[in-house]
Amino acid sequence: MPELPEVETVCRGLAPLFEGQRFARVTLRRRDLRIPFPKGLAARVQGRRIEKVYRRAKYIVVALDGGDSLIAHLGMSGRMTIVARPRPFEAHDHVIFAMEDGTEVRFNDPRRFGLLTIAPTDALDGHALFRHLGPDPLDPVFTPEWLSAQLKGRKTTIKAALLDQRLVVGVGNIYACESLYRAGISPKRKAGTVAGARAEKLVPAIQQVLREAIAAGGSSLRDHVQPSGELGYFQHAWSVYGREGEPCRCGSKKAAVKRIVQGGRSTFFCPVCQT
DNA sequence: CTTTCGTCCTGACTGC
DNA sequence: TGCAGTCAGGACGAAA
Numbered sequence: 001m002p003e004l005p006e007v008e009t010v011c012r013g014l015a016p017l018f019e020g021q022r023f024a025r026v027t028l029r030r031r032d033l034r035i036p037f038p039k040g041l042a043a044r045v046q047g048r049r050i051e052k053v054y055r056r057a058k059y060i061v062v063a064l065d066g067g068d069s070l071i072a073h074l075g076m077s078g079r080m081t082i083v084a085r086p087r088p089f090e091a092h093d094h095v096i097f098a099m100e101d102g103t104e105v106r107f108n109d110p111r112r113f114g115l116l117t118i119a120p121t122d123a124l125d126g127h128a129l130f131r132h133l134g135p136d137p138l139d140p141v142f143t144p145e146w147l148s149a150q151l152k153g154r155k156t157t158i159k160a161a162l163l164d165q166r167l168v169v170g171v172g173n174i175y176a177c178e179s180l181y182r183a184g185i186s187p188k189r190k191a192g193t194v195a196g197a198r199a200e201k202l203v204p205a206i207q208q209v210l211r212e213a214i215a216a217g218g219s220s221l222r223d224h225v226q227p228s229g230e231l232g233y234f235q236h237a238w239s240v241y242g243r244e245g246e247p248c249r250c251g252s253k254k255a256a257v258k259r260i261v262q263g264g265r266s267t268f269f270c271p272v273c274q275t
Numbered sequence: 276c277t278t279t280c281g282t283c284c285t286g287a288c289t290g291c
Numbered sequence: 292t293g294c295a296g297t298c299a300g301g302a303c304g305a306a307a
Contacts, residue, residue: 003300034283034302058301076300077285092285111284113301156278165302172300263279266298 002074004058004137004170005213010080011055017082017103018050018062027096029089033114034075041118044068057133057169061124069121071129075113081106134168137206142168144203148195158194159187160263162206171206174241175213177268179206181240186274187267188260240268248273 002010026042038044048064055061060080062070074080083104089096095107095116107116119127134150135142150167151158161167162176171179180187183205185198194202216236239249240257248255250273260267 006300073301075284075302109284110286111299111301113283115302154277160278163301174300264281265301 002058002078003172003175004055004210005175005216007055007058007060007074007170008214009217010074011053011060013082014060014062014080014105015053017099017105018053020050021099021101022047022049023097024100025096025098027098029094029096033094033109033112033116034073035115035117038117041116044118045070056124056130057136057165058172059129063121067121068118069124071115071117071119071124071127072107073115073129075109075111075115077111078107078109078114081108132166134164134166137168137170137203137210142203142207144199147203148199151191151195151199154191156191157187157262158185158189158191158202159267161191161194163263163265168206170210173265173267174238175206175209177241178209178239181269181274182206182209184274186271187262187269189275238268240270243268 023045024047026045028037028042031037045064045068048066048068050062051065052063053060054063058073060070060072060074062072064070072078072080083106086102086104089106090108092108092110092112093106094109094112097105097107099105107114115129117129124130135146147168151161154161159176159180162171162179163173177187179202183198183202185194185202189198213236243257244259246257248257248270250270252272255270255272257268258271260269
């Protein structure tokens, strides 16, 4: 799925189409994704003008006139595709946003771990989905000091901690691996021991990794299509993710990327340069 | 309180 | 070619 850079890329792709336009028609082709669509969702959205599209954590927020905001999450397999000319639906096209100019945006999600809901714009921060979220890693408040304070005393691994959205949002399995590699920190290390000097390296590592991925247009594995609607999604060159057994770029002859399972999820790292 | 684990769901891939 | 088993970018709630 989409982690922070992919969601950011989707938002940036949707914004020029959405902002200033009205939703002519919204079609829900099933009654739920991960959670049920709220009653009357389509009616609340149709005819509304879109004021702004932006990202909060891994959520896409679409602020509408009239005081409501749409909230979408892509889960593991969600995609937003821009369809300029009418064409048949594809499998798992669950929600269709038809614009006044005839363009459609289709929310497709095979695994249906995604989410679409609506809430009053002035109450978003206190919304159940947002309330517990930590700072955005690209926000100035995300500092080594802040991270250190959060990690202090934590017994879980630093890899697991980075996936905890209360600590910092937007970092998923791939970027957690890549950030730890960049910082030279072992994913098996106890989170508490990263507070201090290691956090000074980790915070900029996270920010660099994410910024580079955003600059690359958002990266993808197999099923994330660019919001432009074009097929041209590309492979990102990871340093460790998905590279089990390959020599590490650190250059040590003994350094091969290793895969372990932490909390039921794959972790890739170099046992030589990450300590 | 913190931490781990199972679960939601489909599709792609691997190996027999 | 078929089929069973495994794994996948997330996040929630239950259990320990």
